[in-house]
Amino acid sequence: MNGSQLLLNSRAAGLLQTASSRAAVLRVSTAETAGAEVLDFGVSAEGGLEAGLLLARICLADLADVRLIPAAGALPLPQVWVQTDHPVAACLCSQYAGWKIQVDDYFAMGSGPMRALARTEELFTELPETEGGAAGFAAAVGVLEAGQMPNAAAIDSIRSQLPEDSRLHLAVARTASQAGNIQVVARSVETALHKLHSLHFPLDVLISGTGSAPLPPVAKHDLQGIGRTNDAILYGATVNLWVRCEDDLITATGPRVPSGSSAAHGQTFLSLFKAANHDFYAMDAALFSPAVVVFHNVRTGRSFQFGQHVPQLLRESFGI
DSSP states (O other), X not given: OOGGGTOHHHHHHHHHHHHHHTHHHHTOEEEEETTEEEEEEESSSOOOHHHHHHHHHXXXXXXXXXXXXXXXXXXXXXXXXXXXXXXXXXXXXXXXXXXXXXXXXXXXXXXXXXXXXXXXXXXXXXXXXXXXXXXXXXXXXXEEEOSSOOOHHHHHHHHTTSOTTOEEEEEEEOSSSHHHHHHHHTTHHHHHHHHHHHTTOOGGGEEEEEEEEEOOOOOSSHHHHHHHXXXXXXXXXXXXXXXXXXXXXXXXXXXXXXXXXXXXXXSOXXXXXXXXXXXXXXXXXXXXXXXXXXXXXXXXXXEEEEEOOOHHHHHHHHTO
16 A cells, blocks of 8 residues: 555544544543534543543554553553554654644644644655545544643644645543553654654665553653653663665664663653753654664564663652
8 A cells, every 4th residue: 555545634534433423432522613623532531541542543543553462571561552564654644743733822742644634844755645635635633632622723723734625623632641641652663763764764664563662650740741651662662663674774773763872861751851941852852762672674584673671760750
C-alpha cells in the first residue's frame, strides 16, 4: 500500500465514530463546539484504559495495533505495546505531536492525521502524501494533549490550516488521565523514528516497528504526568525496527539513536523540563528517544542493539 492510498483521516474517523457510539462504555463524552465534533477522553470525562488504547489508535490513524501486555523487567507495571507495518505514515505523518496550538490562554499539543491534511510543518517536506491530494475531504481528525477542552478560538485556529470542505473532529485528553497517560506512552516507535529523521537516516528503508514502554501510575497533575510519561519512554522503552539497508548505515547511526546519546540522560524528565522553564524546545533534542533500540536488517539477517534501560530512575519518577 503506497502513501497516497492510506487516507489517514478517513481511517481515524472510523475509530472516532466507534468512540462516539460507545461513549458510555468508554466513559467519554461528545459535544459540538464551533462546528467541530469534540470528544472528551480525559479532561472532565473519566475515560479509562480502553479509551486510552482507542485514543492511541486514533492518533496512529488506525495503522497500528496498541494494547497492554503484562509487566516485564523490574517494574510491576503493564507495558504499552505498539506494532505497525506502516511506521512512517502512522508515526510521523499522524502521531507525532508537531502542531503547537496556542490561542490566547489556550494551549495544546496537536497530533493525529489532521497534520497530514494541513502539511504546514517543515517535516512534511520529506514525508509522503497520504491523503490522495483530492478535493472533498470528509474528515479531519486530531488529538489534543491539553488540560482544557478547546474553545471556539482554538478550533477556528486549527480549522484555518485545513481544507475548507473538511469536517473537524477532535479527541482531547489531559496527560494526568488514564487515556492521556496511555496515548503518550504509546509513542515509543514514534520517538525512535523522529530521532532517526533528525539524524538523516533514510526513512524509506523502514519496514515495520514495535515498541513497548511501562505504563506509569496516573499522575496527580499534568506537569507530573508529562514527566512520568516521558521517562517511561526515555528510560524504559524498547523499540524494534525492521529495515532494509546496508549494515554500515545501522552501525554508523545506531549508537546515536537511544536517549543515552544525550548529555542530559540520567536525570528525570521533570527536573530537566523545569530547568528549561517548561519549554520542550529548549531541551536537548537528542534526549527524545527510546531507552533501547534494536534494528533487524532483513537484507543481511543481522540484528543490532543500542542503549539500556534505567529502572531505578523510573522508580524515582513513578514513586514506586
